[in-house]
Amino acid sequence: MRLSDLLAYDDIVIQCHDNPDADALASGFALSKYLLSKGKTSRFIYRGRNKISKSNLLIMIRSLNIPISYEPDYEGRIPILVNVDCQYGQRNVSAGSAETVAIIDHHKAYPLAEGVDPELTLIRSNIGSCSTVIWDMMRDEGIDANDDPALATALYYGLYTDTNKLSEMNHPLDRDMVDSLTNTNMALIREMSNSNISLEELKITGDAILGYQYLDVQKTLLIEADPCDPNILGVISDFALETDKVDVTVAFYHKDEEIKFSVRSCSKTVHANDLAGFIAEGAGGAGGHMFKAGGMMLPDKVNTDVNSYITARISAYFEQYDILYAKDTVLDTSTMRCYMKLDQELGTVKLTDVFPEKSKVLLRTLEGDINIIVDNETYLMIGIEGEVYPIKESKLRSSYRFIDAEYHATFEYEPSIKNLLTGENKKILEYARPVMSSGGTKIYAAPLKRAVKLFTAWDEERYYLGNIGDYIAVREDDCHDIYVVNRKLFDKLYKEC
Numbered sequence: 001m002r003l004s005d006l007l008a009y010d011d012i013v014i015q016c017h018d019n020p021d022a023d024a025l026a027s028g029f030a031l032s033k034y035l036l037s038k039g040k041t042s043r044f045i046y047r048g049r050n051k052i053s054k055s056n057l058l059i060m061i062r063s064l065n066i067p068i069s070y071e072p073d074y075e076g077r078i079p080i081l082v083n084v085d086c087q088y089g090q091r092n093v094s095a096g097s098a099e100t101v102a103i104i105d106h107h108k109a110y111p112l113a114e115g116v117d118p119e120l121t122l123i124r125s126n127i128g129s130c131s132t133v134i135w136d137m138m139r140d141e142g143i144d145a146n147d148d149p150a151l152a153t154a155l156y157y158g159l160y161t162d163t164n165k166l167s168e169m170n171h172p173l174d175r176d177m178v179d180s181l182t183n184t185n186m187a188l189i190r191e192m193s194n195s196n197i198s199l200e201e202l203k204i205t206g207d208a209i210l211g212y213q214y215l216d217v218q219k220t221l222l223i224e225a226d227p228c229d230p231n232i233l234g235v236i237s238d239f240a241l242e243t244d245k246v247d248v249t250v251a252f253y254h255k256d257e258e259i260k261f262s263v264r265s266c267s268k269t270v271h272a273n274d275l276a277g278f279i280a281e282g283a284g285g286a287g288g289h290m291f292k293a294g295g296m297m298l299p300d301k302v303n304t305d306v307n308s309y310i311t312a313r314i315s316a317y318f319e320q321y322d323i324l325y326a327k328d329t330v331l332d333t334s335t336m337r338c339y340m341k342l343d344q345e346l347g348t349v350k351l352t353d354v355f356p357e358k359s360k361v362l363l364r365t366l367e368g369d370i371n372i373i374v375d376n377e378t379y380l381m382i383g384i385e386g387e388v389y390p391i392k393e394s395k396l397r398s399s400y401r402f403i404d405a406e407y408h409a410t411f412e413y414e415p416s417i418k419n420l421l422t423g424e425n426k427k428i429l430e431y432a433r434p435v436m437s438s439g440g441t442k443i444y445a446a447p448l449k450r451a452v453k454l455f456t457a458w459d460e461e462r463y464y465l466g467n468i469g470d471y472i473a474v475r476e477d478d479c480h481d482i483y484v485v486n487r488k489l490f491d492k493l494y495k496e497c
């Protein structure tokens with residue numbers, strides 16, 4: 001779906017979820033601005049039992065002139081209803097009637113309710129905010145949000161509040177938006193984020209901390225708060241992590257419509273995003289990175305007391321993994337099979353083809369950002385899933401050969417490089433050339449019977465996760481060169497000797 005698809009309609013009504021938050025307000029606001037710029041008028045409404053009362057949201061509506069109206073009884077028969085930051089038919093949005101329903105959202109995707117036009121639906125579940133989704137759609141229509149400071153400020157604040165002050169965002173597109181929104185009113189953002197907690201919620205924070213549970217074995221603090229603004233969970237978990245003998249904190253609340261939680265970790269054997277994903281598995285979704293993450297679950301998927309459910313998930317998470325340091329480990333290869341690497345066409349980019357030597361650059365990939373200094377010997381490898389990593393020319397030449405062809409590939413997010421001095425941003429695929437792996441290397445490998453967190457011989461700071469069924473592999477000629485291969489990729493990469 002493109003935003004311009006909506007231009008075929010008149011009398012457009014935009015509706016966000018009941019009890020709107022800043023992301024919902026920003027999304028509807030951005031969409032109404034887009035429509036207006038194309039000569040279309042629209043109405044932006046919300047329904048539900050409660051009128052907006054949070055002070056940061058009232059400041060946002062007033063200062064940015066957001067044309068939203070509260071219409072609890074709205075039942076208009078209209079040609080088109082566009083739901084933003086929510087999905088028609090779900091219980092957080094009071095349904096109206098319309099001939100056609102369109103959806104733009106970033107939450108977990110539900111099966112489309114009757115009346116929703118799939119051609120007019122865009123749900124990007126792994127993006128941090130609906131504001132980001134709409135920003136990207138506006139960009140596709142040639143609109144620069146910086147031309148309108150109110151719009152830029154709203155979009156920024158939408159992402160800011162939906163990702164706990166940007167700390168729980170994990171998609172590179174969210175970072176792209178943060179970098180690109182330069183014409184924002186930061187004084188207003190500061191004012192809004194300092195009116196985010198009511199005195200009542202300050203008390204919720206204190207009460208929650210008083211009721212902490214300490215899980216001894218896991219050195220984890222579990223803190224249950226009364227229903228509150230989700231950002232307060234971040235405040236609680238950040239603060240509690242500073243406690244001695246606490247490596248991990250999980251703060252959560254339980255409302256009728258959702259369970260929300262924030263995870264913080266300062267232990268190198270627990271990545272906050274792994275734990276958050278594990279807690280939410282099968283019941284909701286999660287996002288974030290090594291140190292900070294958050295997630296939500298649907299209460300009807302958690303068929304027991306929420307506190308015991310989360311406690312049990314935390315224990316299961318800690319029991320599930322063996323921790324392996326490759327440099328101190330020798331695997332028993334007598335029970336493993338011998339495999340050889342299949343010839344594989346990959347992409348490679350010589351960094352000096354993109355930016356001059358000694359430039360400080362930021363490489364942005366789906367897995368995260370990497371800072372590199374450009375030199376003559378460093379290339380980037382582009383793997384079959386679009387993963388990008390630096391490689392020295394000598395290692396590249398010993399394992400791959402250049403082939404005379406053009407490189408073609410498309411990935412969910414196209415990696416880019418930014419020159420940190422000039423701000424110039426380039427897409428790397430345009431510079432890529434194909435290489436063929438020379439094969440020959442023999443490995444021993446076997447499917448994992450227990451999940452592992454593997455610290456490779458090169459990186460003792462950051463583990464690689466291997467789940468049951470993934471392969472653990474070791475090079476025949478180097479017993480400490482141990483790594484994990486995703487089960488879905490193994491057959492594409494290796495054949496039996």
Ligand SMILES: [Mn+2]
Pocket residue numbers: 023024085106128129130162
């Ligand atoms: Mn949102």
